[in-house]
Amino acid sequence: MSVVEPSAEALTGADALVRTLADCGVTHCFANPGTSEMHLVQALDREPRVRSVLCLFEGVATGAADGFARITGVPAMTLLHLGPGYGNGLANIHNARRAHAPMINVVGDHAMEHRKLDAPLSSDIESIVQANSSWIGVAETPADAGALAAAAFGAAHGPPGSPVTLILPADTAWLSGGQPAPAPQLPQPARVDDAAVAAAAAAVRAAGKPVVLVGGPALWQPAGLAAMARLKAAGVRVMIDTFPARQARGAGRFAPDRMQYFAEGAMADLDGTDLMLLAGTTTPCAFFAYPGKPSVLVPDGCTVHPLSARHEDTVDGLARLADALGAPANVPPAAARVVPDRPQGPLTPATCAQSLARHMPDDAIISDDAVTAGLPHYLATLAAAPHDWLFLTGGAIGQGLPLAVGTACAAPHRKTIALTGDGAGMYTVQALWTMAREKLPVVTVVFANRSYRILNIEMARTGAGNPGPAARAMLSLDGPALDWVKLAEGHGVAAVRAETAEAFDEALARAIAMNEPVVIEAVL
C-alpha cells in the first residue's frame, strides 16, 4: 500500500505562495482582500499554519504586521487589493520600513492579460510600492509563485528587516502548476570588523566626552542592554535613537539616554560631546527642519565615527568594544521597581503616566502613538515593571492601534497597552473592530486633548506666527468633540471615559485585569 502525495500540478499559484510562506515560518496574515485575492483567501483556508486576521482597513493590516514582526522578529504577510489597497496600507508600511521590521505585503493584481486593458482598478502598482519596498516581485506564472514567496521571505529578513512586496496577478493565483519552494537560508548579521572595534576604542580613549548612539536589536536583546551598561561603566555616554522600533526597559534594565525630539533640546543635551560613535544606526538628524535651527544633531567639533551598520551584529560589536575599553564584565542591575502613589485630582498626562507606572504588569508591550502625551509616560515608566516600548518610527501617526493588534497576536500572554492621541487614533480607528473580533485583550488609552496638540507647538516653532481663526480650526479636533466611548462601542469594544486622575487610575487597573479589549478615553 502506498500513500499518494497530491501532485504539484494540483496546487494553484496561490497555494504555492501560502504553503511556501508557512514552510518559512509565517504564521499570520493580516488581510483586507478583494476579488483579485479570492484564490489567496481560499489558499489560506487550506493552510492551517497561517492564521488569517481580517482588518477593515489596510492600514490596520500593515500596522499589525509591523507590530507582529517587532515582537517576534518574523514577518507576517498582508493581503492587499491592488494599488489602492496598498495605498491605504502605505503609511504603516512606511513606519515599518523605518522600524526595519520584516513584512511581506502580498498585493493582488489583475490577471496578466487583463492588466493590459486598463480596467478601473488598474494602476502602476510597482511604482506605488517602490518607495517602501526593499524588494519587489511579480509572479508572472503559477510556477513562479513559490520561489518568489521564498525570495520575499529572505529579502524581508535582511538584515536589517524591511517590508517587501510580492505582486500576484489573479490568474497566477488561480492557475494550477504552483510549486512550493524551500525556505531560504537566512543570513546572520555580519560580524563587526576587529579593526572597526579597535578604531572605535581608540577614538573613545582620545575623546573627552564620548557618546555612543545605538539603534536596532541591541535595544531589546539582553546582551545588547548588558553591553550598553558596560560601556556606560567605562565612561561612554550611551544614547539611543529618538524613535527606535523597540526598547526593552523598566526596573532592573539598563536605561540609556534618548536622543531628544526637538533639535534645540538635543543640541543642548549634546553640548561638549566630542565623539559620537554610531552603532547600528546613522547620523542623527532633526525630525523636521525649522528656520534657523540645526538639522544635523551633531555639535560643532564632534567627530562622528561608525562602529557598526544596521546589517551588522551591533550587539556583539558593543560587547567587544566594552572589552577593548576594559569595561567591567558585569554591571550591577539598574534601579529597582518603584510603584508610585495613586494619583489624585485633575487628569493630566502626568497623572495618567503615574497610573500606567503603577499598574503595568510584567512584560507588558506599550504601543506608543500618543504624540505629545507619550513622553510623560515614557519618563514615568523608567522604573515600572519590565516591559517593551514600541515607538512611532516613521512619524506617520495612526500606527498605535494597528501595532497593538499585531503585538497582541504575537504575544497573547503578554498585555499590550496602546497609548494614542485622539488625532492619531482616528487614522486607523478600525483597528478596534479587529481587536473585538479576535478577542485581543488590548488596553487602548486615548488621550483626548481634542486637538492636534503637537501642531500647536510646531506652528510656533516653524515661525509661522500666531494662528488666525482658520489656522486654529485646522489644528483643533473640537467642534464636535469625538466621543471615543461611542466610537469604541460602535466597533464592538467596551469603553469607559475618565475625567479625573482617580477615575483613570481605577479604569486602567480594571482594564488591565480584563481578558478582552477595552478603550479608556482620558479626557485631558
Add this chain to the structure above:
Amino acid sequence: MSVVEPSAEALTGADALVRTLADCGVTHCFANPGTSEMHLVQALDREPRVRSVLCLFEGVATGAADGFARITGVPAMTLLHLGPGYGNGLANIHNARRAHAPMINVVGDHAMEHRKLDAPLSSDIESIVQANSSWIGVAETPADAGALAAAAFGAAHGPPGSPVTLILPADTAWLSGGQPAPAPQLPQPARVDDAAVAAAAAAVRAAGKPVVLVGGPALWQPAGLAAMARLKAAGVRVMIDTFPARQARGAGRFAPDRMQYFAEGAMADLDGTDLMLLAGTTTPCAFFAYPGKPSVLVPDGCTVHPLSARHEDTVDGLARLADALGAPANVPPAAARVVPDRPQGPLTPATCAQSLARHMPDDAIISDDAVTAGLPHYLATLAAAPHDWLFLTGGAIGQGLPLAVGTACAAPHRKTIALTGDGAGMYTVQALWTMAREKLPVVTVVFANRSYRILNIEMARTGAGNPGPAARAMLSLDGPALDWVKLAEGHGVAAVRAETAEAFDEALARAIAMNEPVVIEAVL
C-alpha cells in the same frame, strides 16, 4: 498720500501658492496638515477666498476634492503631509483619476537641505504619486511656487481633468520671495473632426445593430443628454460606461442603457451588436478577469469605431453625428416622474430603493458606494426626481462618504445622499466628523448586510470554490456587528437604525428634511 502695496518679497512661497490658486478660482482646500504644512496653513488663513476644511484622514480629503470637482468642474486643493499622507489619500485619488476629475494635491515635504538627511518621515514622494498624477511639480524655491501652482491648475484641468501633485518643501513654503502667477488659459475640449463624424455616420448606416458607448461630460450636460436622445431616435442604441463619474438622470431626462458589471451579463446584453462607437470613452472591459470568461466586452464580429477621445468635445460630436444621421432635432422628454408607494414589510435593498425614489428631492446628488445594494437603487430611481448620480469610478471602496463631503460643500443648496455598504463605509468613516463640523446636511444610508457581500458573489464567480470557515470569516463583517448608530454619534452625527421598510421610509423622509448630517443604518 499714497497707498503702499505689500511688496512681493513680503510673500512666502506658501502665500504665492495659495494666492495663485485662489486667483485661478480654487475655493476649497480639504486638508490634513502636519508640521511641514504649517506655513501653508498660515497662508490659507490669510486667503479668505479659500475655505479650509479639516479632515481627520487624508482619504476623506481627496475623496471630498473629487466630489467637489465632479459637481463644479473646478479642482479643489488638498493639503497632505509628505509621502505617508499622500498614501492615505491615494485610493480616492485613484478613483478621481478614473473619474477624470481635476484635483490639486499639495504635498508638503521636508526643507530642501533636510531632504538629504533621510529623516524619519522622508520617502520618495515622487515615486509614490507618479501612478496617479498626470503632472508632478516640485517647488525648489519660493519664486517657483506661484508659477507651479498655476501650472498645476492648468494641468489638472486637462481636458480631460485629472489629479496632479504639487510638492512644496517646507523652506520653499516659509521663505519669502513668493510670486503669485496669473491663472493659465484653459483649453476647451478639441472639436471632433468632421471626418470622424462622417465616418461614424457611415459606419452606423452600414451596421445592423449599432451602439454608441458614451463617457464623460455628455452624461450630465443637457446638450449631451439631448444628443444621446436624438441618436436613440435615429436607431442607435445608447449606452454609458458602467462606472462613469456622474450621470444626470431621473424624470424627464434621457435614460441611456448602462454597460453591465458582470462580463457574462454584458456580453449577453450586447449579443448581435455589430458596431460599437466610442464617444469620450475607451473599449469596454470587464471589471475583473475570471477563469474562462471574456475580458473585453465586445462581441465577436462587432467593429469598434472611435468617434471621440476623452480630450475632445464629445457633446458636440454626438450632436453632429445625430445631424449626420438625420435624427429629429427634438425628442419628446423621457418618462415623467413616478412616485412609488410606501414600502412595507422586511427591509431589503429593493424596499430601501423604493423609499429613495419616493423621497429624493429635486436636484439631489447621490454618492453611490453601496456595492451590491447600489444597483437596486439606481434602477428604482430612473423616474424619480431629477438628480445626479455619482459612481464609484475606480473600484476603490471608501469613496462614498468623502465624495459626499465634497458635493455638499460644492452645492450647499442641493441635498447630498450618500449610499454606502457597511464594508465600504468603514474605510473612510472619519468623513462623518467633517460632515458634523462643517454642518453639511448629508443623508448617509449605510446598508448593513454585515458582510463584504460582493466578495461572496465574486468568490463563486472566480471559481475559487466554496469558502471554508477561514475564508468565510474573511468575507464577513459579523462577530461583532458594527453599530453604525454609535459610530455616527461618536463622530458627532445624529443617527437612527431602521429594521423594517416602514421605519426606513419614515427615517429617510425625516433625514432629508433636516438641515444637518444624519446617518441611517439600514439593517438588511
